[in-house]
Amino acid sequence: MxxxxxxxxxxxxxxxxxxxxxxxxxxxxxxxxxxxxxxxxxxxxxxxxxxxxxxxxxxxxxxxxxxxxxxxxxxxxxxxxxxxxxxxxxxxxxxxxxxxxxxxxKQPYSTNVRKYLLSGGFLICGYPLPDENGPETHIDGKPLYTQPSNSGKRGYVCRSGSPSYGCGRIRIAADSLEEEVAARALARLASPKVRARLEAAVGSAADGNEHIGGVLEAIDERLEEAGQAYAKREISLVTLKAIEEQARNERRDLKEKLAQAARLQALPATTPEALAEWWVDAPLERRREMLALVLDRIIVKPASRAGVVHLDTDRLEFVWK
Structure with missing residues (x-):
């Protein structure tokens, strides 16, 4: 670019x-x-x-x-x-x-530590927006951010301002949503069929750190060669940027595969009861790691009617791994 x-x-x-x-x-x-x-x-x-x-x-x-x-x-x-x-x-x-x-x-109290279970990209705005093909033809697609209400209740919102510049029209209460997501995720984590599929998806990553480490080294070598070729004017800046973008994508995918393998190995239990018991006292980051095993994202759609106090699960579109 x-x-x-x-x-x-x-x-x-x-x-x-x-x-x-x-x-x-x-x-x-x-x-x-x-x-x-x-x-x-x-x-x-x-x-x-x-x-x-x-x-x-x-x-x-x-x-x-x-x-x-x-x-x-x-x-x-x-x-x-x-x-x-x-x-x-x-x-x-x-x-x-x-x-x-x-x-x-910088903000004096800013921190990278997550305080909400679903912050950091798990939730996506599903508000329908128009484009050249007509009204409501695509969703906003911006990540939801954590924001308490005026009364202090935890919630997730689509921000119209920085950093996402979304539609600003989606808000959902955090507590009931997190309970629903945890229940569904734990059920999937306890399923032998789901675990087998996850293990197949990450392949031999759990035992193949040396192989993946070699692949990462090869990517770095390719980047260094491309940089040298650009310095000698053997390739254009556009070509160099394309090589760097491809390398970044490959590195990200490999690291995610390693992370998934580590999460599988760290799975604390295999039965629904044991997983639920572990979940109660588990640190927030460990809970998020377990979620990342099975959950890609949740698209949060507009509420069907105003003033509903309970969680409207019809608003939620789960995208599982």
């Missing part, structure tokens, strides 16, 4: 996009928040090089990119001056990095 501000070759500036970059840089350095800047770009219909709406994450990645300052990198390290025109000067690039890396900009 091309870098915003440059054409597919990576060597020619697209002036309209460069103008946007310079404007954004000026606003951020002047103290405007990333949230406000992104909201403005989205409102104006300014999109990324892939045609997607900007997010705080994607804009931050762009502003950190040394390419904008005419700098060449290899494996994340600046290795010299590139053979393309800079959009911003190096001093401005340094100021941006210093600003974006300032610890005071």
């Amino acid at each position: 091309r870098c915003y501000g440059y054409d597919e070759t990576g060597r020619e500036v697209i002036e309209a996009e460069a103008t946007v970059i310079r404007e954004v840089v000026q606003r951020v350095l002047a103290g405007e928040s990333m949230r406000s800047t992104v909201a403005d770009l989205r409102a104006r219909g300014v999109t990324t090089s892939a045609g997607r709406p900007w997010t705080q994450q994607s804009l931050s990645r762009l502003l950190r990119n040394p390419r904008l300052a005419g700098l060449k990198t290899y494996r994340g390290e600046v290795v010299g001056k590139g053979q393309w025109p800079a959009i911003i000067d190096r001093d401005t690039h340094k100021k941006l990095l210093a600003l974006l890396d300032d610890p005071s900009r």
Whole structure:
């Protein structure tokens, strides 16, 4: 994928996009928040090089990119001056990095520790949206995030703002949903047929760490060779990016296979009763690991009617592994 501000070759500036970059840089350095800047770009219909709406994450990645300052990198390290025109000067690039890396900009109580059972991608917004094919032809598809209600009750919501910029129209209570998901997941984990299928799916990963380790090393070697070929101008930037994308996908799939094998080995019990007993006192992360064995995602659809206090299971579309 091309870098915003440059054409597919990576060597020619697209002036309209460069103008946007310079404007954004000026606003951020002047103290405007990333949230406000992104909201403005989205409102104006300014999109990324892939045609997607900007997010705080994607804009931050762009502003950190040394390419904008005419700098060449290899494996994340600046290795010299590139053979393309800079959009911003190096001093401005340094100021941006210093600003974006300032610890005071980070949320003081932010943490990567999950506090909800289904946070982190298990839940997907199923609100129907229109497209060129007509009304309600596809779902929003954005992940749901944790958010308590005004009364403090735990819930999962589709956020209209950062970080997902979803429809903002889906909310579901956490407690009853988590109880339903746990009951269904434990039943599947106790099924010998399901366990056999899972073991077949991960193959010999449980006993094949050395083999997979060798495959990961081969991927790294392929990336290094591609980087050297690009440095010698034997391949284009587009080809290099394609190789890197394929390598990332292969590495992710292999690591997930290893993780699934480890989860299978750590399965604490095999009967429904024993699993349910273990679940009661298990740490949240262990529960999430067990869920990840069998659950890919749950699509949460709109409520059929307002004011319903019990869980409407018709809203839920389970996608099992």
